[in-house]
Amino acid sequence: xxxxxxxxxxxxxxxxxxxxxxxxxxxxxxxxxxxxxxxxxxxxxxxxxxxxxxxxxxxxxxxxxxxxxxxxxxxxxxxxxxxxxxxxxxxxxxxxxxxxxxxxxxxxxxxxxxxxxxxxxxxxxxxxxxxxxxxxxxxxxxxxxxxxxxxxxxxxxxxxxxxxxxxxxxxxxxxxxxxxxxxxxxxxxxxxxxxxxxxxxxxxxxxxxxxxxxxxxxxxxxxxxxxxxxxxxxxxxxxxxxxxxxxxxxxxxxxxxxxxxxxxxxxxxxxxxxxxxxxxxxxxxxxxxxxxxxxxxxxxxxxxxxxxxxxxxxxxxxxxxxxxxxxxxxxxxxxxxxxxxxxxxxxxxxxxxxxxxxxxxxxxxxxxxxxxxxxxxxxxxxxxxxxxxxxxxxxxxxxxxxxxxxxxxxxxxxxxxxxxxxxxxxxxxxxxxxxxxxxxxxxxxxxxxxxxxxxxxxxxxxxxxxxxxxxxxxx
Numbered sequence: 001x002x003x004x005x006x007x008x009x010x011x012x013x014x015x016x017x018x019x020x021x022x023x024x025x026x027x028x029x030x031x032x033x034x035x036x037x038x039x040x041x042x043x044x045x046x047x048x049x050x051x052x053x054x055x056x057x058x059x060x061x062x063x064x065x066x067x068x069x070x071x072x073x074x075x076x077x078x079x080x081x082x083x084x085x086x087x088x089x090x091x092x093x094x095x096x097x098x099x100x101x102x103x104x105x106x107x108x109x110x111x112x113x114x115x116x117x118x119x120x121x122x123x124x125x126x127x128x129x130x131x132x133x134x135x136x137x138x139x140x141x142x143x144x145x146x147x148x149x150x151x152x153x154x155x156x157x158x159x160x161x162x163x164x165x166x167x168x169x170x171x172x173x174x175x176x177x178x179x180x181x182x183x184x185x186x187x188x189x190x191x192x193x194x195x196x197x198x199x200x201x202x203x204x205x206x207x208x209x210x211x212x213x214x215x216x217x218x219x220x221x222x223x224x225x226x227x228x229x230x231x232x233x234x235x236x237x238x239x240x241x242x243x244x245x246x247x248x249x250x251x252x253x254x255x256x257x258x259x260x261x262x263x264x265x266x267x268x269x270x271x272x273x274x275x276x277x278x279x280x281x282x283x284x285x286x287x288x289x290x291x292x293x294x295x296x297x298x299x300x301x302x303x304x305x306x307x308x309x310x311x312x313x314x315x316x317x318x319x320x321x322x323x324x325x326x327x328x329x330x331x332x333x334x335x336x337x338x339x340x341x342x343x344x345x346x347x348x349x350x351x352x353x354x355x356x357x358x359x360x361x362x363x364x365x366x367x368x369x370x371x372x373x374x375x376x377x378x379x380x381x382x383x384x385x386x387x388x389x390x391x392x393x394x395x396x397x398x399x400x401x402x403x404x405x406x407x408x409x410x411x412x413x414x415x416x417x418x419x420x421x422x423x424x425x426x427x428x429x430x431x432x433x434x435x436x437x438x439x440x441x442x443x444x445x446x447x448x449x450x451x452x453x454x455x456x457x458x459x460x461x462x463x464x465x466x467x468x469x470x471x472x473x474x475x
Contacts, residue, residue: 001140003029004060004098005038006051007182008085009068014436015445015457016042018187020195020245021104021128022066023176028129034136038181047084048091055095062139063092064124064132067104067114074433075343075374075405076417082106082401085118093119099139103128108214109378111152112159113401122153125161126214127200129174171200171220173230184239190445191457193243193273194234198222198259202247204278207314207345207382208375208406211247221255228262235268241455242270249274250281260289268294271455275299275337279325280317287332297335297456300325304340304351305358312345314382319358326362335459337368342416344375345386347408352416356423359430368461371420371432373413374405428462438475440468 005026007019022038030036037058044050065085072079092100103124107114111123122145124131131150138145145151152161175196178184200220202211231242250256263272272295279302290298302322304310310318329336340355359369377384379397387393387406395404407413417432424430438444444464448457468475 001034001061001136002058003034003036003136004054004058004063005029005036005066005181006063006088007038007040007042007066007068008088009066009081010041010044010047010084011069011072011079011081012042012190012442013072014441016187016190016192017068018178018184018192018195019066019068019182020174020176020197021068023178023181024129024174025064025066025103025132026181027176028133029136032133032136040182043183043186048087051088051091052095055092060096060098062101062136063096063098064101064103065089065120066128067102067106070106070109070401071376071403073376073403074372074437075376075403075407075413076433077437078403078405080402082114082117089118089120101132101135103132105214109210110401111161112154113379113398115152115154115159116398117401122151123161124150125152125163126150171222173198173222173226175230175234178239179237188239188241189449190442191241191449191453191455193241193455194239195245196227196230196234196242197246198224198227198244198249199246199255204248204251204316205314205382206316207312207386208377209247210378210381213380215247219252221252224255224258224262227259228266228268231263231270231272232266232268235270240270242272244272244274244276246274246276248276248278250277250286253281253286256281257286257289260286260293260295263293264289270294271296273297273299273456275339276301278317279321282321282325282328284328284331287328287334291332291334295334296454297337297459299337299339300329301339304342304344304347305355306346306351308346308348309344309351309355312347312386313341322358323362326358329367330364335367335456336364337370337456337458338363340369340371341375342371342373342420343407343411343413345383345406345408346410347416348410349415352411352419356419360423360427363429365429365462366459367429368458369427369430370435371424371430373416373420373433374407377404377406428465431461431465435465435475438468438473440473 007022026038041047100120102120200215277300
């Protein structure tokens with residue numbers, strides 16, 4: 001069959017994200033004998049015109065829409081990305097009789113809501129590179145989709161789905177040949193990194209998170225030697241800026257250390273980053289191993305430096321681990337960005353001050369602190385139950401597709417924003433969500449690429465903020 005995959009993500013802030021999932025699914029469909037094209041909407045100035053041209057020229061039998069995010073997770077300036085899906089599907093319906101299939105991380109989070117909102121024929125849940133080829137096999141033979149795991153649909157107004165249980169044990173290091181499917185140079189010259197996963201699954205129980213719903217609660221680990229081989233292969237194709245996008249890179253701890261050791265042995269010259277380190281598993285051995293492996297920057301998702309907030313979020317670690325991580329980082333040279341999420345359960349003026357004190361006193365000047373405010377509430381998470389119990393949420397689950405947020409009733413939102421801004425004014429290495437949506441950010445990325453700035457760009461935060469302020473911008 002002729003298959004058209006559409007990568008629908010057009011959000012370029014803070015940097016354009018290379019569509020790993022869409023490319024993986026395209027690879028899988030092609031390996032199963034189908035003719036496949038991928039239409040990447042990221043840099044299309046007229047996406048509907050691009051779609052019309054593709055439909056008029058090629059006439060696909062099945063069209064898969066890869067949906068990465070529902071919204072931007074920004075309480076201060078929310079942006080609902082799914083609004084862009086409806087014109088795409090309307091255009092498809094007007095020009096084609098192809099079956100329309102939704103897939104991607106966003107779909108696994110709220111499948112019924114997305115199917116009803118878009119009017120798509122069906123949705124793929126879980127591991128798309130496995131489920132989508134199985135779906136195509138049934139469709140090519142006009143067979144029933146009943147009992148097909150990982151496929152959801154609405155018939156006669158009723159939602160049906162069979163949960164696809166993730167396979168246990170190991171998994172492969174998925175790295176499609178990106179240049180076959182997308183214009184990779186358009187991403188690289190905007191300082192995008194090549195995404196790579198060393199595992200699937202998450203056994204942590206953070207009350208707001210959807211990873212367990214998307215990937216399962218049990219780890220599926222990639223063999224460390226296979227990770228190193230994949231990085232070496234990417235580097236040989238001049239794709240050297242690589243980001244490990246696991247939900248938590250350093251858990252299991254031994255797996256992360258083994259990966260670093262294999263990468264150090266390979267000496268492939270890649271510049272590696274991971275922005276998802278858990279402070280529970282940070283020590284000198286790990287950071288030393290990461291430095292030897294070729295890491296150029298890391299991110300630690302601490303969320304808060306208050307035990308009361310960490311307990312409310314069920315992070316599984318305490319402030320002692322946060323402070324210990326800061327001590328470890330100070331003994332090394334590896335650039336680090338610290339990621340905070342203000343306004344969680346139990347947040348108060350006292351806990352906000354506690355977190356800001358930690359950031360001001362314990363984070364190195366050359367490192368970066370990012371402060372988000374508010375937490376996106378997704379149906380089925382424990383945070384949804386907390387919000388309802390506290391009287392902060394009355395919408396039914398089917399009305400939560402457009403972004404709704406949790407913010408602690410124990411503290412005033414505007415006060416927290418002002419406290420963060422005050423702290424930012426005295427610390428050029430501090431940023432918030434406003435910093436990630438500056439209109440000049442894409443220009444900064446292009447300029448950074450041309451003058452040879454190396455990843456990660458955020459390590460130049462102090463210089464960038466000072467320069468923008470000199471031009472009169474409130475950065």
